[in-house]
Amino acid sequence: MNGTIEQGILGNSKLLVGIGTKGHITHLFWPNLDFAEHMEASFAGIYSDKTGFGWTTDSPWDYSQTYIKDAPIIRTVMHNPEIGIDVEVTDFVHSKDDILVRHFRIINRSRDDINLKLFYYLDLKIMETLTGNAAFYDSDSDSIIQYYRQCYFACGGDIKMSGYQCGAHNDGSDAFSDVYDGRLEGNPLIISHGSKGINSSQLWDLGRFSPGEEKEVTIFIGMGSDENRALSSLLTARQNCYKGLYEDTERYWNEWLSRSREVKKFSEVYRRSLITLKLLSSREWGGVIAAPTTVPNYRFCWPRDGAYIITALDRAGYHEEAEKFYFWCKIAQEKEHHVHCGLKGDVLVCSTADGKAGGWKQRYFISPPMVGPSWGPQIDETGAVLSGIVYHYRLTKDKKFLKENWSMIMKAAEYICYMQEKQGRDGIMCRCFGPWEEKWARHLYSNAACYSGLKAASMIARVLGERDMIAARWDEAANCIKKGIEREFWDADAGYFRKSIDPIDKTVDTSILGIVIPFRVFSAKDERVRKTVARIEEAFNYPVGGIGRYPGDVYYGGNPWIITTMWLAIYYRYTGNIARADELARWCIEHATELDMLPEQVNRDTGEPLSAIPLGWSHAMLVHYILEWEKRR
Template sequence: MARPLILGNSRLHVGINSKGEWVDIYYPYVGYPNHGHRMSLGLFDGKKMKWMKDYKVKLSYLEEGPIALIENEDVKVISFVHYLKPILWNRVINPKNLTLFFYHDLHIKENPFKDTAMLDKKLKAIIHYKDDVYFAFSTIPSFEQFAVGIKEWGGLEGTWRDAEDGLLSGNMVSHGLVDSCLGLKSKLVDHFMVVANSFKDLKGNLIYAKEEGFNKSLEETKAYWSSWLSSLNSLVNKKLLNLKLLNLLKRSLTVIKLLMSENGALVASTDFEIIRFGGDNYNYVWPRDASYCAEALDSWGYYDDASKIFDFLFPLISEKGYFLHKYYPTGNFGSTWHPVPFIQIDQTGSFLYFFWKHYHLSKKIDQVAKNWDKIVKMGKFLEEFRDRNTGLPKASWDLWEERKTINTYSSCAVYGGLLACSRLAEIMGRRDLRDQFLKASEEVREGIIKYLYDERLKRFIKALGDERVDSSLFSIFYFEVLPPKDPRVINTMLEVESKLSVGGGIARYEGDGYFKVSEGIPGNPWILTTLYLSIFYSEIGNFERAKSLIEVVSNFDLLPEQFNPITKENVSVLPLAWSHAAFALALKKFLSNL
């Protein structure tokens, strides 16, 4: 599992695997649907064909924006998606003048059946299409060979096999399980892919790409991302950050933006490969994860981008006032392993809390006013979804979505959500609701301290009936239940560090078996859990420890969900949006508290 390079804009998103092949192609939403399967580059020296998967490949970002450099011993490839148009450019620098073959194997609309591929002589391009999704592939200079064929059917392997002798058949059209290949010999080749929802728009995008060309598209894209990230350069100028941390900060904010669709839907990850391990993936919008990402954007002044996330999420609130488990980028309900009624109460609470923080920074009062009725509905649901004896929220799925319990993290998020509603009610001139929500929040807070703090252990516990240490206990100070320097918080976080430290990072909780790489450890270290401990240390003024935890993750180019505590290699999906959000937040807290 891994997509060490991702490229894109808010409509076309491309993931590159560890072999330098273009494997995930999402359009028109980031994360849905995935039309990709395998696009690769073949190199023929007159005797033998080698594909990208046959080489040792070096992958990196060429510029501070999403412009990739793919290198092997024979060629270099500069790959990027135009900042605005649905166009993928791949420039191949071919000093040995090998014959180049560009292979295209699509699964349009996430399945390989009923596709058509054909040569359009007039457009000088290979077209793939199904229903309302169209792709075109071409090269500058124009390709000298082509083939359209059948793959994985009746003993046919595809046009990549046709290319193995250095000559393509010239077949012009196929349907069903199709693929295609283009070939030419030149020391510099610009290969490009355009996408559209109609043939008319495809033709327009193709003409635009040919007229624009690689160089102009690259300069425009570099200028866009340089401008978007320019406000961060002063951090180095003021000697607040070294270049390594600044580059990872820029990459983190860029990744968050790359994982967000035009409509504001921000998916957890676009690494499709994890689907092999359970038949599903992370290509969904979790309201909680997206809200943390909005907080990260807000913390660095990207208020308009954060606003889009909240604008996408507000209409998804159920009639009763809570979020469901997760959503497709279209806004439809995603897959779930939770039984009806799908309540994971922390998502509603954290969304409200981070929306309040968004307003506090951005002062976008119109956004509050527009969604005021929904805010009230959500606040009243949080108020009602409680046990009257303890004041705590009723049992709900925990942060890790594994156990239905009355747990500390969810209780803290509900407290934060009710507190946010009270503050927003004050802004809207509703003192009655301000007092109502404030009273409810205080009852939750009292319940947290009475029932979820263990006097014997001198720390907070994971959940009622579960005394284990859990990294999510950072929520006690993060949602303002208690200040970071409160002795109960300090004791809890020190125990988190003591019990969950592994490989330089922090595991989720004692006994975490998710992708666990070896016995004798509490679980794999996660990026976000490591960084929330850093935030705690920044809050209490231990900046040396805070920075050391930030530096634990600073050797990654993109941040995964977890990492192997022994080899330090990424584990599970790469990249993960929340990991990058946590890095941006930890760095901001470290700098602001210096």
């Protein structure tokens, strides 16, 4: 179940591109951050008169990679010891236009003259399908255009290509196979047949390189909803040239970062995390994807993940991004009803007949908001959004923002009240899926989120001068949840808080920290919380260190997670245990990738990054930790 793809990301909050460790493209999301993902494969090849042809993703190439400081610009240096050359690739997405720029700088490091050709391979599955695609060579623009429905891609260089091939997989025209003799056949048109995908290759004959000589080629991939728009994007990029586009992009990101709160601790990973969170946020709609991955498939907006991410950006000074996210939440909020589920025996039965509007489902496509695959109610999502809204108000004191969102706030608070147990359990939340989306029960984390959400709504009602009766009712409902938590979830005999009840689950779970961070049901110094944290610390003893979700976790084999480790770090920062807090935070940073991308998990035995990379929630928790450190230093 691994499927881990180590990548850095580029983008402009509309176009999102992943670059792998070998300088290859891993993902290309456009025109939205969640759909469609068009990339099957894309990388370069080199033909030399010494060794013949080879892809730069194969042996004997070796690689080093870095981000350009304070910008989503990746530089990959590839060295081939057999030929004696370096290929330096600088990748970025223009800050405004939907254009991917790939700048190749090829250097002869050997003592001999070499003849070299640069090949570029592009294999797209436009609109996530291999059927129905077509590609052709356009001689007027000297580019290859591939298209399907309303998605067009135009790929060409800043100098005239020496050859091209449009082909189909596993066919006599296959552009992947056509390169090995150092030339291309020149097939100008291909239309997919059945389930065969299509591909293309381009060639630039760079001629003789003297020792130490270098030459450059820039490849542009422009996008548009029709042929003219895609070509216009490509031609504009050529006109503005690599240097101009690079300077535009670098200037934009330097200016954007200049608006953030300055920090002294972990400043480089802090700024990289802010850029990463911005790239995961939709420019047009405001929704935030959890991660730019399809395995695992995290290219959705979970309102919960979004709330953690947006409060991190909000706290760092990016209030506009926060307002856009809550605008997205208002559109996504359930208007008619919410699926209401219950167990009949061992079977989970879902119905809309007795549901209520006002909540949020588990996850959504973001552009525009559409419900993604979900498996039942998860009420912590609703509490997290309300908590985030009041946090934004505390930062900005913007009453207009509250007024504009009052209807959403009221419906969400009423939905939480509707989902409270009215019989037998005296006000705690009904059964649902928990934060890890695995078990059907009454979860401590979910109750904490709803407590915080109702307290937030009550405060907002008073700020806006709404009826005191509403504020008082929500306040009382929140107090009932807190009393229920103390009564039902605290296990006095065991000396720690239970993870869930109905059915009782006494497993130690790091998500229990939600009662303090961020939902503030109890103080971090509450003795019951201290005892629970001690049990969490005792529960994990991975060879590589770090903190997991809970003992017995089987997802990806059960590993330490960045978010859970950072959760504990933030807790210790609250209580003043600075040494332990920093130890945990540094562990997370040390287990980032070479590009400072934080994964969801870390392999318990090898320490390698695992699952989704980068995970927005992981980066958000790091930002929260750093800003908490600044607040308390």
